[in-house]
Amino acid sequence: GAVVSQHPSxxxxxxxxxxxxxxxxxxxxxxxxFWYRQFPKQSLMLMATSNEGSxxxxxxxxxxxxxxxxxxxxxxxxxxxxxxxxxxxxxxxCSAPDRGPTYEQYFGPGTRLTVT
Amino acid sequence: ILNVEQSPQSLHxxxxxxxxxxxxxxxxxxYALHWYRWETAKSPEALFVMxxxxxxxxxxxxxxxxxxxxxxxxxxxKGSQPExxxxxLCASPDKYGNKLVFGAGTILRVxx
Numbered sequence: 001g002a003v004v005s006q007h008p009s010x011x012x013x014x015x016x017x018x019x020x021x022x023x024x025x026x027x028x029x030x031x032x033x034f035w036y037r038q039f040p041k042q043s044l045m046l047m048a049t050s051n052e053g054s055x056x057x058x059x060x061x062x063x064x065x066x067x068x069x070x071x072x073x074x075x076x077x078x079x080x081x082x083x084x085x086x087x088x089x090x091x092x093x094c095s096a097p098d099r100g101p102t103y104e105q106y107f108g109p110g111t112r113l114t115v116t
Numbered sequence: 117i118l119n120v121e122q123s124p125q126s127l128h129x130x131x132x133x134x135x136x137x138x139x140x141x142x143x144x145x146x147y148a149l150h151w152y153r154w155e156t157a158k159s160p161e162a163l164f165v166m167x168x169x170x171x172x173x174x175x176x177x178x179x180x181x182x183x184x185x186x187x188x189x190x191x192x193x194k195g196s197q198p199e200x201x202x203x204x205l206c207a208s209p210d211k212y213g214n215k216l217v218f219g220a221g222t223i224l225r226v227x228x
Binding site: 034038042043044046049091093095097101103104105107108109110112 | 205
């Protein structure tokens, strides 16, 4: 199956700093990628849809100036958490969809962000 | 807005018990139904992708059925083992087929 990587797997940063998370499709091209966040004891919450060559589409309640998404190429999307606060600490996962009719998603391994 | 619901929210069973849980979704504009097994802080593991009404899929001790007319899918685990403990997520593409909408998940805990 297709492989999606994420980097870093874990990051600890101080309040007020920005953190960039990369999501790469390793053996296929992805014009669309998705960014999810897991809140404690909750399911995956879709944050935004990253679109290659155009602006990301954010879900309701997600601050676009806070979570900057860039999809500069067909294999790379980045999520930058700007001016991070402790409440941004979470597990962030990206995924890229299969181009077939079932829209199967290939997930990255996730990034654990801790803001101190 | 596509609403995918799962029940129960959590389940505690003894090793060896068989169990099942439900995923409900709108029957209109149906594309596909996905089941994932997810351990916290790890990447979700795809179990099944189901598209046809009446479809039944099996992977080891885990199987799933699909009823697109009434809008539900069941996931069954036969002879539960402690390693089956995880959150089981179902998801369905939205009406534009652009993104997966996930249910809240069913947390399964299997006691040995």
